[in-house]
Every structure is written in C-alpha cells, then in structure tokens.
Amino acid sequence: MARKIISFVLHCRLEDVIAAGFSATLLVFFSTTSFFHSFQLNGHDIIFILLPVGILGVKCLLEMLFSPEADGEKLDTGKYLANFFKPLLKIFRDWFPFLLLSACYYALYTNLLLRVNPHTADGFLSRIDAALLGNQASILLQPWINPWLTDFFYLIYFSYVFSLPAVALYLYLTKKEKIFRRVMMGYLTLMLMGITSYLLVPATGPEKFFADQFTSDLQGHTVSRGVDYVINVGRVGYDCFPSLHVGIPLLLSFYLRDYRRKLFVPALIYVGLMCGATIYLRYHYVTDVIAAFAYAPVAYWLNDFLLSRWPGERISIASVKNPAPKQTG
Amino acid sequence: MPDIGNYTHTTELVLGEAGKYFALLLFSVLAIRLWRRWAKTSAADKLNSLLVAFAATLIAVAIGCFSMCQSLGKLYSHYGMEAFHAGRLLQAQSLFESSAKFWNSPDALGQKGVCLLMSGNTEQGLPLIEEAKARRKGTGTSFEEFYEGLYYFTRGQRTNGVPLLEAASADQTYRWSVVKLFAVMELDGNYPDDAAKLMKPFMATEITESDQAYVIASLKLAEGKTNEAQAILDKFSTRELSPAWKTRYEKLQAQIHN
Numbered sequence: 001m002a003r004k005i006i007s008f009v010l011h012c013r014l015e016d017v018i019a020a021g022f023s024a025t026l027l028v029f030f031s032t033t034s035f036f037h038s039f040q041l042n043g044h045d046i047i048f049i050l051l052p053v054g055i056l057g058v059k060c061l062l063e064m065l066f067s068p069e070a071d072g073e074k075l076d077t078g079k080y081l082a083n084f085f086k087p088l089l090k091i092f093r094d095w096f097p098f099l100l101l102s103a104c105y106y107a108l109y110t111n112l113l114l115r116v117n118p119h120t121a122d123g124f125l126s127r128i129d130a131a132l133l134g135n136q137a138s139i140l141l142q143p144w145i146n147p148w149l150t151d152f153f154y155l156i157y158f159s160y161v162f163s164l165p166a167v168a169l170y171l172y173l174t175k176k177e178k179i180f181r182r183v184m185m186g187y188l189t190l191m192l193m194g195i196t197s198y199l200l201v202p203a204t205g206p207e208k209f210f211a212d213q214f215t216s217d218l219q220g221h222t223v224s225r226g227v228d229y230v231i232n233v234g235r236v237g238y239d240c241f242p243s244l245h246v247g248i249p250l251l252l253s254f255y256l257r258d259y260r261r262k263l264f265v266p267a268l269i270y271v272g273l274m275c276g277a278t279i280y281l282r283y284h285y286v287t288d289v290i291a292a293f294a295y296a297p298v299a300y301w302l303n304d305f306l307l308s309r310w311p312g313e314r315i316s317i318a319s320v321k322n323p324a325p326k327q328t329g
Numbered sequence: 330m331p332d333i334g335n336y337t338h339t340t341e342l343v344l345g346e347a348g349k350y351f352a353l354l355l356f357s358v359l360a361i362r363l364w365r366r367w368a369k370t371s372a373a374d375k376l377n378s379l380l381v382a383f384a385a386t387l388i389a390v391a392i393g394c395f396s397m398c399q400s401l402g403k404l405y406s407h408y409g410m411e412a413f414h415a416g417r418l419l420q421a422q423s424l425f426e427s428s429a430k431f432w433n434s435p436d437a438l439g440q441k442g443v444c445l446l447m448s449g450n451t452e453q454g455l456p457l458i459e460e461a462k463a464r465r466k467g468t469g470t471s472f473e474e475f476y477e478g479l480y481y482f483t484r485g486q487r488t489n490g491v492p493l494l495e496a497a498s499a500d501q502t503y504r505w506s507v508v509k510l511f512a513v514m515e516l517d518g519n520y521p522d523d524a525a526k527l528m529k530p531f532m533a534t535e536i537t538e539s540d541q542a543y544v545i546a547s548l549k550l551a552e553g554k555t556n557e558a559q560a561i562l563d564k565f566s567t568r569e570l571s572p573a574w575k576t577r578y579e580k581l582q583a584q585i586h587n
C-alpha cells in the first residue's frame with residue numbers, strides 16, 4: 001500500500017506534490033492548534049493569479065461558442081459533456097497548484113510569521129546597510145525626493161503583481177506549456193525559498209523601523225497614495241529579506257534570456273528600476289536587494305535540477321531551453 | 330482614502346461577481362452548443378439531446394436570474410447606503426426597498442429597518458432589524474448595531490444601547506463615533522475623569538464635529554478652562570443641531586456662564 005502511494009506521488013507533477021504537501025501541512029497545523037480560529041483567507045491573496053485563469057476561461061468559452069460543431073451529434077451525451085468541460089478543467093488543473101500556493105503564502109504570513117520567530121532582524125539588516133553605505137539608503141535618498149519620481153516608482157513597484165501573471169498568461173496562450181510549467185515552477189521555488197527566509201529573518205523594512213528618522217515624506221500624488229494603500233493592505237508583514245519584488249522579475253529575466261533574448265535587456269532595466277523603487281519607497285534595505293540577486297539564480301538552477309530529475313511528468317530542460325525550430329514547407 | 334475593510338469587501342465583491350457571471354457564461358455556451366447539436370442529431374437521439382439541452386438552458390436561466398437579482402440588490406443597497414450617509418432618508422428607504430425586492434437579503438431588511446428607525450418610524454423599523462438578525466441566526470451587522478444603539482442612546486436607554494454600541498465599535502467605521510457617545514454617557518453620568526480617559530488619544534485631533542466639540546468643551550470646563558470651553562462651543566451654531574444635542578449644548582453654555 002505504502003509503495004503504491006509513493007509510486008503515485010512520484011508520478012504526479014512536481015508542482016502538484018509541492019502544493020498538496022504544503023497545503024496539507026498547513027491544514028494539519030491550523031486544525032490542531034488555536035490558529036484555526038484566527039485563520040483568514042482574503043480574496044486579495046488569489047485575485048492576481050485568478051485574473052489570467054479567468055481570462056483563459058473566458059477565451060476558451062468564446063472559442064467554443066464561435067467554433068463550428070465537430071461531429072458532436074455522433075458522440076453520446078456523457079462524452080459530449082466531458083469534451084465540453086475538458087479544456088476548462090485543463091486550465092484549472094494547470095493553474096491550480098500555483099493558485100493554492102499563492103493563497104497559502106499570504107494566509108501563512110497573515111496568521112503565522114511572528115509566532116514562529118518573534119525576533120525581527122531589522123537591526124541586523126540595517127547595520128549591514130550602514131556598513132556598506134555609511135547610512136540607510138532610504139535616508140540618503142531623501143534630498144532627491146520628488147512627487148513625480150515617487151509616483152513613477154510606485155507604479156513600477158505595483159506593476160510587479162501583474163508581471164508574473166502576464167508572462168505566465170502569454171506562455172499559456174501561445175501553447176508553450178512546458179515553458180509555462182518551468183517558469184511557474186521557478187516562481188514557486190523562489191517563493192518557497194523566500195518563505196523560509198522570511199520565517200528565519202523576519203523584518204518590517206526601513207519605512208517602519210526608521211519611521212522616526214525620516215525628515216521628509218515621499219510626497220506622492222493620488223496615484224502614490226492609492227498604490228501605497230493597496231500595498232499596505234495586501235502586503236504580507238515582515239517579508240523583507242530577500243526582496244521578491246526584485247527576485248521574481250530577475251528570475252523572469254533569466255527565462256526571457258532563454259526564450260525571448262530581445263526582451264532580456266528591457267527586463268534587466270525593469271529589474272534595475274524595481275531595485276530603485278524598493279529602496280526609494282523605503283520598503284527594503286539594500287541588503288534585501290543584494291540577497292535577491294543571490295536567491296534568483298539559485299532558484300533558477302534548483303528548479304531546473306528538480307524538474308529534470310523528478311520522476312513524474314518530467315520536463316527536459318535542454319529541450320525547453322532550446323526549443324526545436326518549427327519545420328517549414 | 331478608503332479603509333481596509335472597504336478594500337477587502339471590494340475584493341470579495343469582485344471575485345463573487347466574476348464567479349457568478351463566469352458560471353452564467355459557461356452554462357449559456359453549453360446550452361447554445363447543446364441546442365446546435367440537437368438540431369443535427371438523428372431522430373433516435375432527438376429526445377435525449379432535447380432533454381439535456383433543456384436542462385442546460387434551465388440551469389443557465391436559473392444562474393442568470395440569481396446573478397442579476399443579487400447584483401441589482403447589491404447595487405440598490407450600495408446607492409441606498411450612499412443616500413443614507415448623505416442624510417436623504419426617504420430616498421435611502423426607497424432604494425433599500427428596491428434592493429429587497431430584487432434580493433430579499435437580511436442586510437437589505439436591516440438597512441430598511443435602520444432607515445425607518447432613523448425616520449422616527451420605530452414600530453416598523455425595530456421589528457425589521459430583529460427579523461434581519463433572526464435570519465442571520467442572531468447576528469447583526471455593525472451598521473444595524475450602531476444605529477439601533479444610537480436610537481437607544483438618544484432615548485436614554487443605556488442598558489439596551491451600550492452592548493450594541495460596543496459591538497459596533499469592532500468596526501473601524503463606527504469606532505470613533507462610539508468613543509464619542511461613550512464619553513457623552515460618562516459626562517451625562519457626571520464622570521468627567523472616565524470621559525477624559527476615553528478621549529485622551531483624541532484630544533489633539535482637530536475639532537470638526539458638534540458631538541466632538543461638546544465632549545471636548547465639557548472636559549475643558551471640568552478642568553476649569555471656561556474660556557477654552559466657550560471658544561470651542563462658539564464654533565458651532567445651536568440652530569443646526571438636533572434637539573438632543575441642542576439641549577446638551579444649552580446646558581453646557583449655562584454651566585460655563587455660572
């Protein structure tokens with residue numbers, strides 16, 4: 001029996017196993033402790049990853065509506081209905097592990113983080129910054145504060161929530177499913193590395209830690225205030241080290257180098273702007289940004305390593321890194 | 330700037346509405362395809378195909394009716410709340426009635442009840458609020474709890490009002506108003522020290538409301554600062570106040586002049 005279960009697990013997709021394992025651990029943890037009563041799942045946790053799923057679902061339905069019937073009358077009703085729901089279930093099945101982990105990620109932090117490790121590491125991280133730069137970067141940047149620059153950086157910072165869903169949606173729409181899985185698994189690997197890091201090194205960031213030392217407000221316009229509000233509401237507290245706002249776009253830029261080399265340099269420029277935004281807006285220490293440059297390559301390599309060795313639905317990294325050219329004629 | 334509660338509520342609303350209309354699209358497309366298939370099927374399978382197409386159409390219609398009614402109910406309720414907060418009680422009542430016609434939810438009943446209560450129609454308002462609570466298995470919304478508590482407060486029925494106001498204060502929207510009302514209760518009971526404790530975190534806040542002015546002026550008077558108390562009261566004209574506040578203002582004016 002145990003052998004059968006292990007065999008079944010090993011033949012599943014890696015992302016399914018991670019999502020199921022992570023969710024089951026959380027479920028057991030919450031249902032056996034008093035945290036169950038304070039567990040909160042907010043729509044915000046999943047809305048950004050649900051957006052591409054919804055777009056794909058609507059696209060699929062509209063295609064079905066306008067496509068001609070292909071011998072549907074020859075199939076019996078059960079098979080016809082199964083064929084109708086199959087593409088929708090496939091979308092759900094491909095995206096579900098990422099949806100589940102996304103929800104768990106936010107729920108985990110909202111309810112748990114400081115209960116695991118109540119000692120915040122802001123003092124330690126800020127001391128590293130001070131040793132590197134002589135003072136905190138966000139304090140040194142105060143003379144350059146400008147309302148328009150604040151608005152610009154807020155927009156850059158907020159665009160992060162759309163960057164990964166947009167890339168994933170593009171890959172899925174262009175039927176590059178193996179690449180889609182590789183990119184999404186890379187994202188998951190980095191997220192899980194980030195979670196471990198946040199549990200071990202929780203920090204609030206310079207905005208709160210040095211609140212009494214800032215002499216100037218960021219002075220943004222309505223755009224900045226709105227984005228700041230959404231970030232403060234949706235943000236998981238104590239998630240500073242490393243900066244995933246930098247790490248995830250950097251990881252995406254590595255994948256773009258593999259598949260869309262022309263977009264690699266613009267992606268790196270975006271990463272550079274994101275580095276500026278995280279520090280200027282006082283969300284991260286410079287150390288967090290430097291750490292992101294270490295975490296992203298590790299996640300990239302680790303993900304490829306896991307995907308190529310996992311016995312389930314394996315992905316040949318060599319084949320997805322260098323997809324065979326389309327045959328013509 | 331909207332508050333966190335509103336943001337969470339909006340996110341849930343967007344997800345709920347998107348889910349409903351996606352289900353509607355799903356079953357509508359299925360029904361259309363099934364009817365197309367029915368037209369092509371052989372005579373032997375015609376009845377079976379017809380039944381399936383009919384069932385899918387029924388489900389689509391049911392989801393459509395449910396979605397439209399619930400969405401319209403929510404829309405009317407939203408505009409009703411806007412009218413209520415702007416003080417247009419008659420308009421709000423009419424909008425809440427429309428909301429209940431489309432989707433007879435406990436919230437719509439409670440909102441209509443509060444509207445009636447605030448218009449002075451206690452006999453109809455209170456039972457509606459009770460009915461709304463009963464339909465939610467005894468739980469009231471903070472909106473209902475605050476205004477029912479406020480009603481009892483204005484009637485001098487502290488025992489009934491205090492638990493409701495306490496419950497409403499869990500919602501950030503009503504916390505500040507409840508603090509002011511509790512401070513007024515302490516002042517009415519001649520306990521200025523307790524009122525001062527309640528208002529301590531807000532003493533430096535700019536005075537913009539008449540109830541806030543009354544509380545702060547009373548506390549200044551209790552400290553013996555009659556000039557400051559008078560200056561605060563002078564900012565608000567008693568002509569624009571409700572009878573309950575007018576009486577309190579006049580009483581306070583008299584105490585200052587004595």
